[in-house]
Amino acid sequence: MADKDESLQTCTLPLSRVKTIMKSSPDVSCISQEALFLAGKATELFIQSLAQVSLEKSTDKKSLQYRDLAEVVNSIDTLQFLQDIVPKKITAREFFEMLKQNEDEDEET
Incomplete structure (x- = not known):
């Protein structure tokens, strides 16, 4: 006590x-x-x-990984304010695909 x-x-x-x-x-x-x-x-x-x-x-109960924190921040509504600080990691390929989609959408409008 x-x-x-x-x-x-x-x-x-x-x-x-x-x-x-x-x-x-x-x-x-x-x-x-x-x-x-x-x-x-x-x-x-x-x-x-x-x-x-x-x-x-977490899937591994012995250690905490960045992806575990990012998953919790993205899945719990009250933690949404942390999304810019603890974003989900993405690969460079995924990022470039997102950029290409945004460019395509901008050209359409």
Whole structure:
């Protein structure tokens, strides 16, 4: 029980980096220590949850691959905001075929 209480009171992410990211927003002028800690802890818990869900849906239960994360991000509606950050990998051939289709559609219009 003490370990669980202790883990709730500490943040494994570097709070200085979290603060830098938060300050990069033009809407943020100052950040209290409490807000900084809560943002860091929430981010940490989100990353843990994303990793756990990805591992559960993975075919290999011993390791987590990029494709597992990309699959979860693309299949769960609440994670759609991460699609640009964690896109599905495609081959160069698939990419060039997509470009060709877009060019063909542009020529038709």
